[in-house]
Amino acid sequence: MPSGFDWLVPPIPSVSIHDGLVLHMASGDTITLGLIFGEDRSPFPMDHFFFRWYDATNAHGQRVTVKLYYGYPACEHVFQKEREVATQLAHPGVVRVTGEGSFEGCPFLVYEHMAGGTL
Numbered sequence: 001m002p003s004g005f006d007w008l009v010p011p012i013p014s015v016s017i018h019d020g021l022v023l024h025m026a027s028g029d030t031i032t033l034g035l036i037f038g039e040d041r042s043p044f045p046m047d048h049f050f051f052r053w054y055d056a057t058n059a060h061g062q063r064v065t066v067k068l069y070y071g072y073p074a075c076e077h078v079f080q081k082e083r084e085v086a087t088q089l090a091h092p093g094v095v096r097v098t099g100e101g102s103f104e105g106c107p108f109l110v111y112e113h114m115a116g117g118t119l
Contacts, residue, residue: 017054023066023108025101031066031110032057051075056110063113064098070106079107086111 023031034055054066069075086097086109099110 017052017068017103023056023101023103025099025110027099029059029099031059031064031099031101033066055113058098058110065095065111065113066108067111068103068106068108075107079109083109 017033017036019033019035021033023033025031034057036052036054038053040051050071051067051069054068056064056066058064069079083097083100089096095114096112097109098112101108101110
């Protein structure tokens with residue numbers, strides 16, 4: 001076993017995630033990733049996963065936000081619940097999910113872009 005807490009870090013996809021990478025959504029549309037602007041880990045130490053937020057552009061040239069989950073299947077319950085809840089919400093004060101997909105076994109959700117900073 002590796003020293004320290006290195007073993008807690010979930011696997012990163014074998015293809016490096018980089019600015020300009022094209023992701024394919026379940027709908028068949030594409031998303032082009034921009035730069036990473038946020039990262040967070042599960043609040044539960046035994047859930048060995050984390051997520052990253054990327055600025056991105058959809059196939060129509062609109063800015064969107066991609067939330068990519070690392071450490072699947074450990075995060076499956078969180079991804080499924082967030083997808084279920086987020087796709088049912090419809091309110092002017094809630095950022096809407098516009099798509100989903102998977103990249104090298106890591107699921108992602110696509111959100112509307114919200115200008116003006118972080119939440």
